[in-house]
Amino acid sequence: MPSNQQETHNIQAWSLINRKYLGQGVRVKRFRRPKRSQIRNRVLLAVLMAKDIKLSRLAEDLGISSRSVSAWVYEGRIPSNNNIDRTCRLLGYPPHILFNEALIRQSPIVCQPTPSRFMKRSITSSPRSNVILTGLCMVYDFSVTDVSIWIGVHPGTFRKWLHSSHLPTPALQEKAEAFFRIPRHILFADCGTL
DSSP, X not given: OHHHHHHHHHHHHHHHHHHTTTTSOOOOOSSOOOOGGGOSOHHHHHHHHHTTOOHHHHHHHHTSOHHHHHIIIIIOOOOOHHHHHHHXXXXXXXXXXXXXXXXXXXXXXXXXXXXXXXXXXXXXXXOOSOHHHHHXXXXXXXXXXXXXXXXXXXXXXXXHHHHSOXXXXXXXXXXXXXXXXXXXXXXXXXXXXX
């Protein structure tokens, strides 16, 4: 009998020790941080990150598995025409922007000259009109200031591109296109007609 009481006491002691950890849950990041070479559909991921839509939520809204949506982003798979149409309607972009096959096949790694960090306050404190460009900064974890310096424009000018849908001159569009390695008609799709 004494061993049974001892066992009960040990279980109670462990439950008291572990009680402070119960109910706190596991902290899961909103988006997993993949290696840059793992992102095949950068534009789709950029739109999802800028609009704060998880892959699992998109899958739920479309009525498909989250594995399928992950394959679109990380493996570059092209969904069925029905899923393309539904995704484009849900996110508000045409298929040639979200599922550009040439861009998905190419999927280059963007080389940043120095380490950089995207500041979350840049999307919380002001509106973001150019969702794709903002999302690409989030995908690559680029600071707005650093990108503007790397492209060769003033940080205020780059912020106008992000927050006011300001369409840059063709020469600056070319610089941004060369840096992100995404055609300008996709990069500045939120700015109206090019």
